[in-house]
Amino acid sequence: MTSNEELTAQRDRARQDYEALVARGLKLDLTRGKPSPDQLDLAQGLLELQGPLTAADGTDLRNYGGLHGLPELREIFSDALQVPVEQLLAAGNSSLELMHDAVVFALLSTLPGGERRWVEEPEIAFLCPVPGYDRHYGICERYGITMIxxxxxxxxxxxxxxxxxxxxxxxxxxxxCVPKYSNPDGVVYSDETVRRLAAMETAAPDFRIFWDNAYAVHHLAEEPAEIADVLALAAEHGHADRVFVFGSTSKITFAGAGVAFFGSSPANVTWWLSHTVKRSIGPDKINQLRHVRFLKDADGLREHMARHAAVIRPKFDVVDKILTAELGDTGLASWTRPAGGYFISLTVPEGCAREVVAKAKAAGIALTPAGATHPYGDEPADRTIRIAPTYPDPAELETAITGLATCVRLVALDKLLNA
Incomplete structure (x- = not known):
């Protein structure tokens, strides 16, 4: 067991390291999971569209219409999102926008299988697996939905x-649900978990799984993770309308100029289109055509994502290497080693996450706020810190993670000594 004298000496060294860190005047940002410029450069070919602006069936894509989106693009993403082409819609650039619209549509109109609009219910609640994605929570907060x-x-x-x-x-x-390489833990849902989600009995007849498959093709390991087909399983267990599937190309091509997807049962797709038609005469089909010609087919998508992995896998390796060197034998922290996705979750001693993030900010290292991984920004245990390693260049990332480890050592050792 480490003595108080040894802990004090370690804390004093950490304090000296932290003072030196602050003196460097850093300005580094690990707050959001953004693609790096090198990743965005991989999609530069999108801007070199050649040929007629027509779909495979001869439709002039410069005009109105086509609420379903281009069949050719839906075909490319059908397998990755595990949605039959005829039940998959290609829309605008943001899957978050589609998730927001799904909630609003359900509030204002009765879902297939439902008895009334959600807005007519005395209370609406959503289950929120934690740690999770803060923007999901933001939608619930905006509309007064209780988060559990x-x-x-x-x-x-x-x-x-x-x-x-x-x-x-x-x-x-x-x-x-973020079923593959979840944000921020990188968890991949097991087949049994997916089966139970699809089969379970619910008190609400219009219960919906918001299946945000944001990282469906964002693999880091040589062997891509696979998940069970939730749409097929739900139908098999008599709950065909239970699942809303979402995805996008936001971290595949251009984050602000991609394509988002919505997939579900035939009844849900009909319901969705009956509301979407009131707000849009059709998506940006020219942009969808760009994506078809750039990616070409499902194999082209896989090859493109392999190039992404080659850019970002070394960054995940850097984070793991530095955290192992700085904290690996201290017992002060643990962290995930995801096989895909965009995040690493760092777990520090209880009651320390907010202080670590504050110390890092004071040293010029911006992190996602502690608590953001939980509803209402409140993690009672105050232990989780989300690391987003994709955007910084390797040298900046190494500096930021080394500095973060210094903050963890200082805060955790202080807590141990004051316990």
Whole structure:
């Protein structure tokens, strides 16, 4: 066991390291999972569109119409998103926008299988696996939807908790899921978790799974992770309308000029289009055509994502290498080693995350706010820090992670000594 004298000496060294860090006057940003300029350069060919502006069937794409989106593009992404082409829609540039619209449409109109509009319910609640994605929580907060945290496990949400909550409370209308390389833990849902989500009985007849498959093709390991087909399983268990699937090319091509996808049952697609037609006469089909000609087919998509992995995999390796060197044998922290996605989750001693983030900010290293991975920005245990390593160049990333490790050592050792 480490003595107080040894801990004090370690804390004093950490304090000296931190003072030197602050003196460097850094200005580094690890707040959001953005593609780096090198990744964006991979899609530069999008801007070199050649040939007639027509679809494969001869449709003039310069004109109105085509709410379903280009069939050729839906074909490219059908397997990756596990949605039949005829049940997959290609829309604007943002899947977050589609998730927002799905909530608003459900608030204002009755879902297939529902008894009334959500806005007419005395309460609406969503299950939120934690740690999770802060922008999901933002949609719920905007519309007064109660958020109920559910613990994440190594196989996905704790299904014993999920099954109990959806069975006993008709106010629970949905659950947020990032099933592959989840944000921020990098968890891949097991086949059993997906099956239980699809098969479980719910008190709300219009319960929906918001299946945000944002990282469906964002692999880092040589062997891509696979997940069970939730749409097929839901239909198999008599709940064909249960799942809304979302995805996008935001981290595949250009983050602000990509294509978003919505997939679901035929009944849900009809419901969706009946509302979308009131707000749009059709998506940007020229941009969709760019994506078709750039990616070409599903194999072209896989090859393009391999180039992405070649750019960002070394950055994930840098984070793991530095955290191992700085914190690996200290017992002061643990972190994930994801096989894909965009984030690494760093776990520090209870009650330390906010202080670590504050110390890092004071040293010029911006991180996602502590608590952002939980509903209402409140993680009671105050332990989780999300690291977004993709955007900085390697030298900046190395500096930032080394500095973050210094902050962890200082805060955690202070807490140990004051316990």
């Amino acid at each position: 945290p559910v613990p994440m496990t190594a196989e996905g949400p704790d299904m014993d908790v999920v099954e109990r909550l959806v069975a006993e409370n008709p106010a629970v209308k949905g659950i947020w």
